[in-house]
Amino acid sequence: MPTVLDGTTVRMFSVGEVAERSGVAVSTLHFYESRGLISSIRTAGNQRRYTPGVLRYIAIIKIAQRAGIPLDEIQGALGDYDPMVRVTAAQWKSMATRWRKGLEDRIAQLQRLRNELAECIGCGCLSLKACPLRNPDDKLAALGPGPHFEDS
Numbered sequence: 788m789p790t791v792l793d794g795t796t797v798r799m800f801s802v803g804e805v806a807e808r809s810g811v812a813v814s815t816l817h818f819y820e821s822r823g824l825i826s827s828i829r830t831a832g833n834q835r836r837y838t839p840g841v842l843r844y845i846a847i848i849k850i851a852q853r854a855g856i857p858l859d860e861i862q863g864a865l866g867d868y869d870p871m872v873r874v875t876a877a878q879w880k881s882m883a884t885r886w887r888k889g890l891e892d893r894i895a896q897l898q899r900l901r902n903e904l905a906e907c908i909g910c911g912c913l914s915l916k917a918c919p920l921r922n923p924d925d926k927l928a929a930l931g932p933g934p935h936f937e938d939s
């Protein structure tokens with residue numbers, strides 16, 4: 788169904804067509820819309836219609852979810868752009884660069900945790916003095932003497 792947006796005739800998609808083309812369930816599309824990740828316009832009969840650009844938004848959402856990016860963060864990134872307009876390659880590159888940095892930070896954090904797990908001998912002591920999981924990098928030493936945890 789063609790619609791005129793900003794003086795341009797655009798082929799609009801029903802929610803079923805978007806679901807079919809994106810491989811995402813209709814209920815998921817409704818959820819994305821309720822979270823402000825995508826948006827639609829309504830027909831006179833109150834049916835949702837989407838611009839073709841929504842398919843790129845959905846692709847970005849799925850990629851970001853695979854990377855473990857929280858929905859709030861995805862929404863924040865997509866919120867920088869007009870949901871009725873196709874996301875450009877430059878805009879996608881900007882998002883991907885930001886998320887790649889976040890992923891690298893998380894990978895480094897997980898590698899540190901993996902190393903601490905390897906250093907823990909698993910004796911069950913969970914000691915602040917002896918277990919690297921309980922006191923990573925001996926950070927408590929820098930805080931000086933005295934209690935630093937309510938449960939310690």
Ligand code: FES
Binds near residue numbers: 906908910911912913
């Ligand atoms: S539980 Fe004893 S060293 Fe980690």
